[in-house]
Amino acid sequence: MGLLVFVRNLLLALCLFLVLGFLYYSAWKLHLLQWEDPNSVVLSFDSAGQTLGAEYDRLGFLLKLDSKLPAELATKYANFSEGACKPGYASALMTAIFPRFSKPAPMFLDDSFRKWARIREFVPPFGIKGQDNLIKAILSVTKEYRLTPALDSLSCRRCIIVGNGGVLANKSLGSRIDDYDIVVRLNSAPVKGFEKDVGSKTTLRITYPEGAMQRPEQYERDSLFVLAGFKWQDFKWLKYIVYKERVSWTHNIQREKEFLRKLVKARVITDLTSGI
CATH class of the missing domain: 3.90.1480.20 (Glycosyl transferase family 29)
Known part of the structure; x- marks a missing residue:
């Protein structure tokens, strides 16, 4: 009788362990786990590897996007008339809202794409991670x-x-x-x-x-x-x-x-x- 009680308790303990393990895994998988410090901050990094503040989301985008230009851009382009071409404006503004943005790579991929290590660190649409063989095959006949x-x-x-x-x-x-x-x-x-x-x-x-x-x-x-x-x-x-x-x-x-x-x-x- 004592052996049956021991086996029963052991099975109950194993079942409880499995249920808790499943719930823990599911919560982590769905990013719903609340057992962490509520004041903790998810870190993002810019293209140079520097840590970004809480004003950026998990992907590295500026959270509060509005029509106001960053101070340095407003000063730089203040004297340009409406509709005038502003050299470097688009890339500078893109960097302000998404610091991971980097422009050393060519506009279009060519047969030198393997040397641009930075764009190979991110999956599409921000990079080409995992696409080397496909791109090489395409460029070979382009x-x-x-x-x-x-x-x-x-x-x-x-x-x-x-x-x-x-x-x-x-x-x-x-x-x-x-x-x-x-x-x-x-x-x-x-x-x-x-x-x-x-x-x-x-x-x-x-x-x-x-x-x-x-x-x-x-x-x-x-x-x-x-x-x-x-x-x-x-x-x-x-x-x-x-x-x-x-x-x-x-x-x-x-x-x-x-x-x-x-x-x-x-x-x-x-x-x-x-x-x-």
């Missing part, structure tokens, strides 16, 4: 990696991004859009037949798999195709296209929208039509 010499020679470039949500219809902004040095169109944003509203110039067409135009003839012959790699599947998709292999999958674009809204709110980019 002829051009850069802007045209004419654009590269400009000391300052004014850029505008045009989406494909239809918000430019009947706005007659075409000539204003074409005044920019670089016109970036997103995904399947149309041009032909809508020049009065959207302009006729296309310098870059940036897309990801789900938003890309499906037929080669839909792309402008004098524009550059740019893949925005938000996840590892995007790099795989481009490899399939380059090597003429078959692909069939889609994903939720909410992550990309959230990222663009942060950039607009921080004035890194300007949403002229309130379409984001």
Whole structure:
């Protein structure tokens, strides 16, 4: 009888231990564990490895984004007129709201990408961690990696991004859009037949798999195709296209929208039509 009681108590203790262990693991996995110091701070680091304060979130973004420029930027660009090209403005503001941002790497990946160790530390969309083999395979059959010499020679470039949500219809902004040095169109944003509203110039067409135009003839012959790699599947998709292999999958674009809204709110980019 005593042996049965001992075995029963042992089994109860083991069950309790397993339940507590499961609850502890689940809470940690879901970031709901409350047994830590409530005053503790999750540390973030900038591109130089320096610790950021509590005003930044876990990813390193400034928590309170508003339309006010940091004091040093406000002073530096105070004498520039409205609409004037401001050298280094976008990268300086991006660094202010996301200190991990670094600009030593080229605008587009080329066959020297392996030497840029910093961008290999972060997963897409902030880096290329884990994508080395895919990128190497893509670049091995890619002829051009850069802007045209004419654009590269400009000391300052004014850029505008045009989406494909239809918000430019009947706005007659075409000539204003074409005044920019670089016109970036997103995904399947149309041009032909809508020049009065959207302009006729296309310098870059940036897309990801789900938003890309499906037929080669839909792309402008004098524009550059740019893949925005938000996840590892995007790099795989481009490899399939380059090597003429078959692909069939889609994903939720909410992550990309959230990222663009942060950039607009921080004035890194300007949403002229309130379409984001």
